[in-house]
Amino acid sequence: MTAPTPAPDRVTARASGRVLPSPVTGQELVLIGVIALLWVALTIFTPAFLSASSLQSLLVRLAPVGIMAIGMTCVIITAGIDISIAATLMVCAVVTAKLLTLSGMGAVPVILISMALGCFLGAINGLLISYGRVPAIIITFGTANIFQFIGLRIFNSQTVNGIPPTLGFLGPGQAGRVLGVPYAFMLMVVLVALAWVYLRHFPGGRHLYAIGDDEQAAELAGVNVRRHVLSAYALTGLLVGLAAQVTIAGGTTTLDQSVGRGQELATIAAVVIGGTSVMGGRGSVLGSVLGALLVQTVATGVTQLGWPTQLANLFVGVFIVVAVGADLIRERYARTSV
């Protein structure tokens, strides 16, 4: 990789005494604009879109991908990737469902167990990647298969039926919202806010960017690279364990083996549309969540317009190309103008 050239906004930032890039990037502003346009258009063409129930269900369905995207953003900022989150989600979801149906445990212990389990699986990834010094994409391809095996063994070729509504407060139902706003969505917003502040203003967060920019330079500058990389993957697993709770709460009383399928690519898509660079060193959780919101809006819109559901994925593909393409053009422009 070539040495990173300072973007113009960083140059002006230094001149005015700031060292951080501006709090909202251009990509995020454009995303907000596109989402606003889509919402207006959808409201005009399908009156059902702006109804409270439609929006509430959109926000609840947004939450799992949004929560996982926080962890994935941290991982991608360190120039890594985690393909195994769909399998982790499956393991956490089936363990949660079994605990709820068989032991009748309360919500709090179940959530804690699931998060601990996710964190453990994520830590396995992190250990292999940071101490085994192996490309993240290969390791997580491998562990995805292993975790999937574990999940399917726990399923034991049967769906889990009759899941009690213990986690209803995270779901789309009446129990899951206050003043019309779903708890699952609020949970996601709080987590995003925490992650945003941490990544921007805490040394640990800045170290993640440093590692993604140039791992060796970070190491030489005294950053404990291995520990930071390990904790990024463990955090991702932990958040996947939490997302599994929202997935179960948002589903029916039956859980089948397809849970989580395709979520790894959906989460990566959200992160990438949000302007996080897969080369590492650049990105924000705000963008990732906006990316997830854009994808969910399109999915909802396509359904409500009566178009074939699968058409939504075509738009996801186009959005990825447009978002990353715009970023590439901006970068090229920045490089030539400095």
Next chain:
Amino acid sequence: MNTETREDQTQTPPQPPEKSGPSARLSTLGRALLTNRTVLLVVLLALGIIWMKALDASGYLSAPYDLSYMTSSLVNLVPLTMLALAELLVIVSGRGGIDLSVGSIVSLAGMMFGFTYGMWGWPLAVAILFTVGFGALCGLVNGVLVAYLGFPPLIATLATYYAYWSLALVINQQQPISSQPVVDLYGLSESVEITGLKGIIPGIPLGVFIFLLPTVVVVWLLISKTSYGRKLYAVGTNDTAARWAGLEVARTRAMAYVIAGAVAGLVAIVTVSQFASARPDAGTSGNGMALPAITMAVLGGVAITGGLGRVVGVLLAALLIVLLNAGILLAFSGNAGSQYQLLMLGLILVGAALLNGITMRKYSGSNR
């Protein structure tokens, strides 16, 4: 990308001080196992078959694990190995090369084949050419995005994975095409006896001869006997050096994606004949075809950093996975078999990756 961490598999690593006697022979063997992927895969393959034979002999398997069972399982080898070769080309092309979209191209090109051959009654040869060409066109989109516009390959092919997947499902309202001409193609996946070897070697699936072997030979000739192949490895090893050497970096890299797309188009025809139906989810159902194909390529010693990888490694890796999978199916009843296949694939992949890391640190002089 750190170019200094690369090492050539075919090249012998710096020799440590010579020792004599059996310990020296042992350490030579150990080094060969670690540094030469072909040796490792051959040993693993032999161990796997011996292990399965042992299980068979002690009565753990539900059916005999014999030569005829092993050759009949080769039918599963055809599509995945072809796609693994496609991934070989793309990964070797460097700059984080990877193609997540091959499974979706299989689905979409398969639907195109279903339309042209099964519904519009085009002649078979024309329909096949059209399907392969269509696959190449899908690959061209990837190639242009990656090589000319500078998209990270993971992202570009993630986008086209979604786009092609969606188009394949929407184009015929999610319905498969199984008209009579398509059903008649089922014969292509039957087993044939080789004349002269009748009775010695059991029937081998026809697809191995008419699809897999030609693809293997063409890809092998392409990367080891043509100037394009040398350019591809040069571009994959070091972008900048290749540019200064006067190579058309973008065109060489884009070509890898185009060929991968064409191979995926050919795989589409294989899957249509195996299912006797053009299914819109042929390459994307379940875990899809792209991830197993990438797994095989990586296991075969293709370095994800580019510029490194051989056809024989990919073939051995594919053979290892297919034969072990077939054995596992006999060892476990019901769904458990396919689940243990996942476990084995994951463990082998993680093991191979860790081994690569150790090899690099031990023998290449770099501590990364």
